[in-house]
Amino acid sequence: MPEDKNRFSPKIAAFCCFHSAYLAADSAGAMRKSYSDGVYIIRVPCAGKVEGLHILQAFEKGADGVLILACPQESCHYISGNIRAKKRVDYILRFLEEIGIEPERLKLFNLASNQAPRFVQVVNEMAERIKDLGPSPIKAGVIGR
Amino acid sequence: MVEDTKIGVFLCDCGEVISRNIDLSGIRSNLEKISDVGHVTLSHYLCSQKEIELMGSEISEKGLNRVVIGGCSPQFCEVIFMEAMEKSGLNPYLLSIANIRDQCGWVHPGKTRATSKAARQIKMAISKARFLEPIKKETVSINRDVLIIGGGISGMEAAIELSELDHKVTLLEREKVLGGRLHQLYSLYPLELTPGALLAEKIEAINKRANIEVLTTAELLKIEGHPGNFVAKIQRDGSPITRNFGAIVVATGCDTQFPTERYGLELSDNIITQLQFERMLKSQEEWDKIPQKIGFMLDISDEYSRISTISALRNGLAAKRRFGGEVYIFCKNLKLDAPGLEGLYREARDEGVIFFKFGDGMPTISPAHGQINIQLEDLYLARELVTLSCDLLVVDEKIIPQRDFEILKSILNIDLDSNGFYQQANVHLYPVSSIRKGIFSAGSCRADLDFSDALADGRAAAQAVHQLSYSGKAWIEVEKLVVDADKCALCLTCIRSCPHHAIEVDHEKQAAKVIDLACQGCGICAAECPAKAIQHKGYTDNEIGAQLEFLEEAI
Known part of the structure; x- marks a missing residue:
């Protein structure tokens, strides 16, 4: 399904830790910094709460990319939540390619609640990356069926 | 999902801040068409006293059993609305917030795109609201001892x-x-x-x-x-x-420990630790043992230790004042990161304590004939090789x-x-x-x-x-993380993964049990549980899944 790169606006599910990334997103808003409107922010209490199931479900429902945004390393609000999240993302990455999804579509970043510019940068870079990759193969599969 | 949900949607334009690039009245008329939405209002300042009271009476009059807010970030308004719901007799956890100000209106320029994103955000919040479950709050007594x-x-x-x-x-x-x-x-x-x-x-x-x-x-x-x-x-x-x-x-x-391997030396009569020197200063009988030339060595046992730096400055100054003589402080690079330390350093310098900074190089310390020779490249003397001898060397220790x-x-x-x-x-x-x-x-x-x-x-x-x-x-949220005893296989994964050690085994039910007072609500156990026996109310699989449904829609 060829689509004009500029017209394709990727849908990204961003699981945001309520103690860091969610607040960073809020302050990005307060700073009137703009980012892709295909970003769906889903509030979670901790990145460690995001299950593999949720990540895969997001892809299944048609996300072109999934972001897990956790607290900075060594400074997780819940001590080890960001480490758990990292492990889980690594686990999913191991078979993502096998099921036909490019591993670049799933990324984990660590950022603090005062890092609004970094939030915007991370989200925009992700959107750019996904634009290069094109729409999710899962979506193409559904349409081509 | 409980039967017959009746959702009240309260939109706030935050003093026309949100309505500047989001068409809230358009969204409102669309929302009214949703069958289980029992009430939609649009107000100027939803968090004002008057509007909150109005919200409370709408909840009880229309028998609303879920509340969805479209407005600012939950970090600002969540508590206020939860209190309002509690006052009107509705469980405060039946609240879902669409953050259409901070994460939409302020971010996306252009009314059409911002409006369609806001509408989606509110619909996501509504679908989440359908699955919300009440959480009971209880007080428990805490021992004050x-x-x-x-x-x-x-x-x-x-x-x-x-x-x-x-x-x-x-x-x-x-x-x-x-x-x-x-x-x-x-x-x-x-x-x-x-x-x-x-x-x-x-x-x-x-x-x-x-x-x-x-x-x-x-x-x-x-x-x-x-x-x-x-x-x-x-x-x-x-x-x-x-x-x-x-x-x-x-x-x-x-505790402290002298790292012999870092220094390549053993402690002896004239190579002593800071605590030993402190003891010498303390007992007057030992004062005559304190020699004329004293060196303090820093930053070798550890990259930097605040305790060692402070005591070298303090005791170097004390020795200089009481006994005169020469006092040297050798350090990698003096770091003064506590209140008053800068003053202490200046005072020591004014009093005549001499500082040598050896940077990344390592000084050579060689004891000979009752003296200790120290050779180092001084950073501030154009890396000149300096050789000094001391009668007594006070070494820093590792804080362990x-x-x-x-x-x-x-x-x-x-x-x-x-x-x-x-x-x-x-x-x-x-x-x-x-x-x-x-x-x-x-x-x-x-x-x-x-x-x-x-x-x-x-x-x-x-x-x-x-x-x-x-x-x-203390207030506790009863069973915010609820364990399904039928599914729990007692594999102990949750007990191992809980960062706050808030889970124990309930031997009666033969299942894991979350200690509500100790639980801080991260939900890691729910995510780790291989049997999916634990659900985190507010973030259950259904609630997250309901939000993900909207990824199917075209932007």
């Missing part, structure tokens, strides 16, 4: 502070007397008080207060129970004592955890950090809290703190305890 382990400066300070806040305190000390490191120090300069006088002052304050019980030569053997209601088994002079406490403060201090931290760690069921000190819940936000609720750590058992920081830390820990248990009661 506090156990403090360690009668050093932090422990004594915490005890005094807590007793003034009207808590009954038990102060546990392993040695025969209180005081810890204060017994070994010579001066607390720039404080005028001597360690002995300070110790006497604190002990007098402790003795005066009837609600402090001091148990010397006593050790903690075992802790049972939960935060708020710990049962401690203590051994004193061989006889057991049992007491109940609501909170525990660990203030056991640190005490040997019994491991034992106390397993008794208290808390963690140690990568350096072996007590793990802080968060270095910046909760420095004195441990990973377990109700257990705190203060002083140099948790970090490299000098004397004045240790004092402040004792008070900080006391305040943290007071915050937890001042009223003798």
